[in-house]
Amino acid sequence: MARVSVFGLGYVGAVTAACLADAGHEVVGVDVNPVKVDMMESGRAPVLEPRLEGLVEKGRRACRLRATTNASSAVHESDVSFICVGTPSLHSGRLDLSSVARSCEAIGDALRPKKEFHWVVTRSTVLPGTAKSMIIPTIEAASEKRAGVDFAVCSNPEFTREGCAVADFLNPAITVLGADDPLHLVPLRDLYGKTSGQVFETSLGVAEMVKYVCNAFHALKVTFTNEIASLCSQLDVDARAVTRVFTADTKLNISKAYLDPGFAFGGSCLPKDVRALAYCGKQLDLDLPLLRAILPSNQAHLERAVEAVLATKRKRIGVLGLSFKPGTDDLRESPSVQLIKRLLGEGCDVQVWDKDVSLGRLAGSNRQFIQDEIPHIGARLSTDLESVVSQSEIVVVGTNSLNDEALLATVRPDQLIIDLRAPLPRAASVGTAADHMPGVYQPALSMRQ
Ligand SMILES: NC(=O)c1ccc[n+]([C@@H]2O[C@H](COP(=O)([O-])OP(=O)(O)OC[C@H]3O[C@@H](n4cnc5c(N)ncnc54)[C@H](O)[C@@H]3O)[C@@H](O)[C@H]2O)c1
Numbered sequence: 001m002a003r004v005s006v007f008g009l010g011y012v013g014a015v016t017a018a019c020l021a022d023a024g025h026e027v028v029g030v031d032v033n034p035v036k037v038d039m040m041e042s043g044r045a046p047v048l049e050p051r052l053e054g055l056v057e058k059g060r061r062a063c064r065l066r067a068t069t070n071a072s073s074a075v076h077e078s079d080v081s082f083i084c085v086g087t088p089s090l091h092s093g094r095l096d097l098s099s100v101a102r103s104c105e106a107i108g109d110a111l112r113p114k115k116e117f118h119w120v121v122t123r124s125t126v127l128p129g130t131a132k133s134m135i136i137p138t139i140e141a142a143s144e145k146r147a148g149v150d151f152a153v154c155s156n157p158e159f160t161r162e163g164c165a166v167a168d169f170l171n172p173a174i175t176v177l178g179a180d181d182p183l184h185l186v187p188l189r190d191l192y193g194k195t196s197g198q199v200f201e202t203s204l205g206v207a208e209m210v211k212y213v214c215n216a217f218h219a220l221k222v223t224f225t226n227e228i229a230s231l232c233s234q235l236d237v238d239a240r241a242v243t244r245v246f247t248a249d250t251k252l253n254i255s256k257a258y259l260d261p262g263f264a265f266g267g268s269c270l271p272k273d274v275r276a277l278a279y280c281g282k283q284l285d286l287d288l289p290l291l292r293a294i295l296p297s298n299q300a301h302l303e304r305a306v307e308a309v310l311a312t313k314r315k316r317i318g319v320l321g322l323s324f325k326p327g328t329d330d331l332r333e334s335p336s337v338q339l340i341k342r343l344l345g346e347g348c349d350v351q352v353w354d355k356d357v358s359l360g361r362l363a364g365s366n367r368q369f370i371q372d373e374i375p376h377i378g379a380r381l382s383t384d385l386e387s388v389v390s391q392s393e394i395v396v397v398g399t400n401s402l403n404d405e406a407l408l409a410t411v412r413p414d415q416l417i418i419d420l421r422a423p424l425p426r427a428a429s430v431g432t433a434a435d436h437m438p439g440v441y442q443p444a445l446s447m448r449q
Contacts, residue, residue: 014052018056023194040066081107107142120152318394389411399421
């Protein structure tokens with residue numbers, strides 16, 4: 001069984017401490033607030049949360065749970081310290097990390113004379129990079145010890161909801177364990193060995209980011225549903241009935257569909273229908289900022305691709321993919337068409353490859369669209385991949401219809417690839433080589449930062 005200290009006895013820390021004690025670990029809670037410490041010491045829950053009081057009382061009786069204001073003794077009596085202190089917003093929206101910094105200083109001070117290796121695990125919600133830029137340096141400065149040598153810093157974000165936090169802790173959907181050296185996760189693997197749900201071992205940055213992505217997505221879902229419900233109400237449509245049908249589609253709606261990072265959306269339906277809904281709201285005098293923001297956000301994503309190309313200062317561009325998605329020759333509102341139009345407007349010489357698009361076959365509104373958007377597209381379009389790539393200084397990949405092997409077989413080391421299909425971390429695209437594509441620079445992979 002592990003020896004654990006938990007810094008911060010609020011909603012997250014009190015639940016973490018009580019649940020770990022209930023699982024048989026030896027837990028000491030630390031808080032700067034003596035009232036919370038006294039409550040836990042006397043077997044009462046320091047925050048109101050269903051089932052918590054019972055677990056605290058049980059932990060106290062079993063002598064597996066205690067609390068103190070003395071950070072140093074807690075660090076010395078434990079091997080793993082969880083940081084669960086608050087990270088509120090400052091007036092500007094910036095995160096207030098002062099409690100995290102003070103916890104790190106206290107842990108670092110306590111580590112100075114400590115001989116044994118120690119693990120520090122961030123459970124507080126902090127932005128990606130905080131472990132490296134603030135938590136590790138603060139502990140190193142206070143302890144005069146080295147991260148990775150004398151202590152390890154891990155990230156284990158908290159996904160519980162107030163009101164059912166104990167139940168969520170005991171039955172999580174996911175558990176995320178982040179560290180830049182997988183060996184640092186050994187005690188966390190033991191602590192969470194019996195947990196239900198999927199356990200993800202990942203880097204510090206991914207673990208820190210996942211928490212924000214979850215909360216941003218939850219907030220997005222609420223506001224989206226409320227805007228739709230407001231629109232329904234004005235249109236005299238039953239919003240609950242709409243939601244019931246909408247959520248029943250687990251293939252496209254409540255699913256992983258459309259959640260792969262990639263290029264902007266387009267096509268004959270999504271832009272048109274989003275535009276119509278936003279306009280409908282406007283006519284009804286209904287403010288729907290989220291729905292109104294969808295097309296500008298998509299346009300901003302497209303502009304980042306344009307900027308990535310222009311930043312290279314190279315003019316001969318090969319764009320791979322013209323239709324709005326693989327397997328179709330529908331060009332209407334294709335983001336590639338918009339990209340090409342923008343690049344031509346900036347004086348670039350653009351050649352285009354798309355295996356599915358043959359101008360002779362296009363008809364109706366599709367043909368009209370491309371003729372209106374790029375009148376001389378015929379002279380630029382080819383189904384010969386090698387010929388388009390060989391003439392280009394930059395190859396812009398905007399289609400999933402081409403796999404990496406086929407791409408790598410055609411590009412030369414002196415060419416640049418801008419891959420709009422899958423962004424890589426910025427570090428992977430800096431320099432002249434990305435690991436999986438030797439000799440090829442991929443500037444656009446950083447454009448989503
Ligand atoms: N509340 C939630 O449901 C929830 C869920 C997931 C993640 N989180 C995140 O977890 C973190 C904690 O949230 P919370 O709601 O438990 O906060 P909270 O405000 O309820 O509790 C924070 C506790 O930390 C204590 N504290 C402050 N500085 C300290 C220090 N230097 N040493 C020891 N204790 C100190 C405070 O006295 C307080 O008791 C935040 O980053 C939050 O965003 C919260």
